[in-house]
Amino acid sequence: MAKTDRKWMRGVLYGALAALSAGALAVPAMAQRDPAYAQARAQGKVGEKPDGYLGIVGSGSSGLRAMVDDINIRRRALYAEKAKSANATLQEYAFTAGCLAIARTKPGEKYQAPSGEWKTRTSSPPERDSRCP
């Protein structure tokens, strides 16, 4: 651990806080996105869907599909676990996460509007389901 890297330490602190309020202890500090995933996001090859999962924009390569499948399997497992402790259904939890994930997209990244159409995020708020917080 590099104590001099204050930005990194702040990130760890926020992660720990989030873990604490979520009722989970001893969660490893938040990891960063895989470079391939970060690149696919930035290039608009993948985007956030309202159902809480990652989608491929257009026709992706088999490598991209495998990466997206892997991320979505991990997301689903996470949603299932968290939904159980929150007394909610998997779909409810995933949908809520989808609302937030779309809200957190950065300008230039892709997201799916309620109509099903892929949109590029701009500086203005994204088009989301009317039930989103």
Added chain:
Amino acid sequence: MMPVKVRDRLHRNNIAGLPFGRALMAKGLLMLGVVSLSGCISVNAPDKPIVIELNINIKQEVIYRLAKDAGNTIDANADIF
């Protein structure tokens, strides 16, 4: 006793109008029979398939309740979000 139908026809044809009340009663009975026969409710199957949008069942209040928790989950798992 004449059958109701025949008697009714007789009264209808007799314009001089003998017992109008009885003729009316017979007509009423006939009408009742017809109405009760044709009064069935017919239910037709829709020609289009019934599509159930699962997301519709998710209530806004549930989403608001889960929002904080889900936000924390995303923060704590930044590698897959």
